[in-house]
Amino acid sequence: MSLDYVKFSPGFDKFMPKEYKDMVEHGPFGKKTTVSQMGSFKEILEEHPMCAGCAMTLFIRLAMISFPNPEDTITVGTAGCGRLAISQAAIPFVYGNYGDQNGVASGLSRGLRLRFGDKPKDVVVMAGDGGMADIGFSCTLHSWFRKEKFTTIMLDNEVYGNTGGQESGMTNKGAVLKMAPLGKKFEKMDMLAMAKSAGCAYVATVVPNNPRRVEAVIKKAVLIAREIGPTYIQAYTSCNIEYAIPTDKVMEDAKNVEGDRYQFTEYVTDEAKQFLAERYGYKEFLPKPAPAVTKA
Amino acid sequence: MSESLDTEVKTNPQGDPITSVAAAPKAEVKKDPHAEAKKQRVVTPEYMFFEAPRTKEFITGSEAAKEAVRRANVDLSIAYPITPQSETMQLIGVLYGEGYVKEYYRGEEEYGVMSAIAGASRAGVRCFTATAGPGTLRGIEPIASWPGHRLPAVCMFTCRVVNAPLAIQPDNIEVSYLLNCGMIVFHAENQQDMFDFIMKGFIISEMNDVTLPVGVCCDGFFVTHARGYVHMQEKGIKLPPREAWRGAVPVLDAENPPARLSRDAPVQKSNFMAYNIHAVWQQEVWAAVERSRKYINKFMGGLCSAENMENADAVIIAAGSAAAQSREAVRLCADKGIKVGLIKVRSLRPFPTEELRQLCKNTKLIVIPEFNYVGWLAREVATAIYGHSKAKIIAGPHVYGGQSMPVELIVDEVESGLTGKKSTNVALSAIMGTDVDQGAVSHFMQNI
Numbered sequence: 001m002s003l004d005y006v007k008f009s010p011g012f013d014k015f016m017p018k019e020y021k022d023m024v025e026h027g028p029f030g031k032k033t034t035v036s037q038m039g040s041f042k043e044i045l046e047e048h049p050m051c052a053g054c055a056m057t058l059f060i061r062l063a064m065i066s067f068p069n070p071e072d073t074i075t076v077g078t079a080g081c082g083r084l085a086i087s088q089a090a091i092p093f094v095y096g097n098y099g100d101q102n103g104v105a106s107g108l109s110r111g112l113r114l115r116f117g118d119k120p121k122d123v124v125v126m127a128g129d130g131g132m133a134d135i136g137f138s139c140t141l142h143s144w145f146r147k148e149k150f151t152t153i154m155l156d157n158e159v160y161g162n163t164g165g166q167e168s169g170m171t172n173k174g175a176v177l178k179m180a181p182l183g184k185k186f187e188k189m190d191m192l193a194m195a196k197s198a199g200c201a202y203v204a205t206v207v208p209n210n211p212r213r214v215e216a217v218i219k220k221a222v223l224i225a226r227e228i229g230p231t232y233i234q235a236y237t238s239c240n241i242e243y244a245i246p247t248d249k250v251m252e253d254a255k256n257v258e259g260d261r262y263q264f265t266e267y268v269t270d271e272a273k274q275f276l277a278e279r280y281g282y283k284e285f286l287p288k289p290a291p292a293v294t295k296a
Numbered sequence: 297m298s299e300s301l302d303t304e305v306k307t308n309p310q311g312d313p314i315t316s317v318a319a320a321p322k323a324e325v326k327k328d329p330h331a332e333a334k335k336q337r338v339v340t341p342e343y344m345f346f347e348a349p350r351t352k353e354f355i356t357g358s359e360a361a362k363e364a365v366r367r368a369n370v371d372l373s374i375a376y377p378i379t380p381q382s383e384t385m386q387l388i389g390v391l392y393g394e395g396y397v398k399e400y401y402r403g404e405e406e407y408g409v410m411s412a413i414a415g416a417s418r419a420g421v422r423c424f425t426a427t428a429g430p431g432t433l434r435g436i437e438p439i440a441s442w443p444g445h446r447l448p449a450v451c452m453f454t455c456r457v458v459n460a461p462l463a464i465q466p467d468n469i470e471v472s473y474l475l476n477c478g479m480i481v482f483h484a485e486n487q488q489d490m491f492d493f494i495m496k497g498f499i500i501s502e503m504n505d506v507t508l509p510v511g512v513c514c515d516g517f518f519v520t521h522a523r524g525y526v527h528m529q530e531k532g533i534k535l536p537p538r539e540a541w542r543g544a545v546p547v548l549d550a551e552n553p554p555a556r557l558s559r560d561a562p563v564q565k566s567n568f569m570a571y572n573i574h575a576v577w578q579q580e581v582w583a584a585v586e587r588s589r590k591y592i593n594k595f596m597g598g599l600c601s602a603e604n605m606e607n608a609d610a611v612i613i614a615a616g617s618a619a620a621q622s623r624e625a626v627r628l629c630a631d632k633g634i635k636v637g638l639i640k641v642r643s644l645r646p647f648p649t650e651e652l653r654q655l656c657k658n659t660k661l662i663v664i665p666e667f668n669y670v671g672w673l674a675r676e677v678a679t680a681i682y683g684h685s686k687a688k689i690i691a692g693p694h695v696y697g698g699q700s701m702p703v704e705l706i707v708d709e710v711e712s713g714l715t716g717k718k719s720t721n722v723a724l725s726a727i728m729g730t731d732v733d734q735g736a737v738s739h740f741m742q743n744i
Binding site: 005071072073074076091092094096097098100103104105106107108109110111112113114115116121138139142146 | 399401403409414438
């Protein structure tokens with residue numbers, strides 16, 4: 001049903017703009033596209049007003065390619081750099097109030113379940129570190145405690161980038177930024193530990209250097225959120241402007257940060273592992289066959 | 297031992313509101329708790345409001361709200377217990393247990409609740425919630441954004457004190473904050489209004505050319521906690537469900553092309569087109585408020601009602617509990633030989649501007665009693681009838697901070713207004729349409 005809206009009404013195709021035609025003819029809707037096919041199809045997100053060299057934009061593009069059902073995915077965000085790109089994508093985006101994203105997503109995903117039952121309607125929150133760990137902290141944590149079934153992705157650039165470089169809760173201790181003229185006085189908030197103790201079924205950290213890993217992580221998180229519970233991905237998406245990273249060094253920085261504080265980690269509850277194995281054939285989570293016991 | 301096993305289960309102790317799902321008697325076979333809800337049949341709004349036979353019950357305003365929601369085919373409701381609530385939202389929980397409401401949870405606080413209502417309304421389901429006083433202000437950021445996002449929903453505001461020092465008493469000053477949100481705002485006088493306005497609110501809210509949230513206000517305690525007679529339809533019927541495709545703005549269900557407002561980054565930019573888009577959008581929200589008039593007239597019998605107006609010496613204009621007190625004041629005045637009319641304002645947004653201009657054309661004196669300090673209703677009335685009536689307007693008496701309103705206060709204002717005697721309760725500065733002596737005003741303010 002939902003695929004109908006990305007198709008032309010009969011007789012109207014010749015009046016549609018080229019961008020729209022490309023999306024219908026070469027877009028990812030109703031197909032299984034992967035990050036390794038990038039460049040060979042029309043992406044949901046192409047044009048955007050982000051800064052040159054922005055790692056966040058690369059991550060958002062990768063994430064959108066990775067959505068298992070882009071035609072049935074609704075993104076929710078809040079103020080910050082990320083929404084400038086997310087709002088340009090060819091899928092619905094909710095831009096409500098400051099820090100309300102996990103509250104809105106709670107109502108949205110429950111409402112969609114009431115109307116569509118088992119038919120997957122994936123709700124994905126994508127918001128920055130400030131929007132999630134500072135102003136939206138209460139809504140975020142409570143949505144996890146309530147076991148709301150949707151995916152939360154933090155675009156962590158460790159700074160308020162959109163407002164010009166102020167300290168956020170996710171900034172590293174000691175960093176000198178606006179509103180932290182003497183250096184940040186407390187540690188980076190451990191949202192990963194909080195996600196686990198609040199009951200997320202899947203928690204992962206990624207950097208955008210490894211597209212296939214980003215893809216794998218996003219797919220798992222969205223699928224698990226359909227039935228098992230909340231999922232959380234924390235992605236390092238550097239701000240090359242506020243941290244003065246030369247554009248050609250952005251990936252190098254990501255690699256360094258990956259080696260320092262953003263090692264790939266993945267936490268999957270047993271229930272989620274079983275679900276992925278049984279429902280979606282994830283071999284890595286199939287129960288290991290019992291070693292053959294040979295009796296002497 | 298055997299005695300305790302046979303103890304009768306009290307499911308609804310006399311005089312207590314039902315606060316938990318009725319437990320089935322032990323001996324019986326397992327009954328479907330949703331059985332009654334499943335039997336409900338859908339009727340048209342016209343049948344529900346105008347034709348369905350009604351029976352009378354003596355219930356609280358919170359129970360009246362519960363009974364309205366039971367018959368309103370509500371999909372989702374989100375509750376928060378305090379800051380400070382009435383019993384309403386826990387009673388909606390009972391409806392959830394009984395299957396009349398399909399989805400329900402206790403939210404973290406009002407900002408989270410009102411945001412989630414925004415999400416659920418975007419999903420295309422019918423939503424209800426309630427809050428009061430400081431909770432309203434805590435939730436007002438999302439509430440004020442509902443109209444702009446064109447989200448139909450009904451929110452009940454059981455007004456309480458919002459000013460410091462912190463208190464939980466009735467005071468309807470929060471209505472003044474709601475008036476400028478772009479939502480439709482009704483003010484219920486009593487339990488019956490509460491019941492009717494909530495149900496009718498859903499239908500008006502979801503009309504295609506309206507597509508706006510509806511706030512149903514009442515004065516906390518006086519309506520929510522006190523009992524009154526409510527004429528209600530049978531429990532076996534309900535309103536038609538929300539039809540998600542009907543809204544003026546598409547819902548976000550990935551079945552329809554998304555509304556542009558969610559996608560247009562240019563609206564956020566600083567250029568002429570961005571300002572223009574936002575300006576036009578605001579105009580459209582308020583135009584939608586205007587378009588709701590015809591539905592309020594149709595379903596609620598008008599934005600205001602007028603009683604006893606013929607040849608009246610004075611007119612009292614009131615909303616909410618003040619209207620109930622004013623009705624009694626009209627009776628006391630009649631005993632004294634003063635003929636006083638009463639206009640009860642039901643809808644504050646849209647405001648009955650034309651109606652008041654007609655009704656007050658030849659009125660000499662208007663008295664506007666209110667349950668708040670600032671007198672928001674008097675300002676509304678004065679703005680509406682300016683240039684259309686020569687009436688002297690007394691913006692008072694006012695009670696606030698939990699005070700009740702003795703009927704005699706209103707009678708005093710009618711009398712002093714007619715005789716020109718100085719009022720002991722209303723400052724001269726709050727009397728519009730007469731010359732004000734600033735010295736007398738300051739003397740009054742120093743001596744209250």
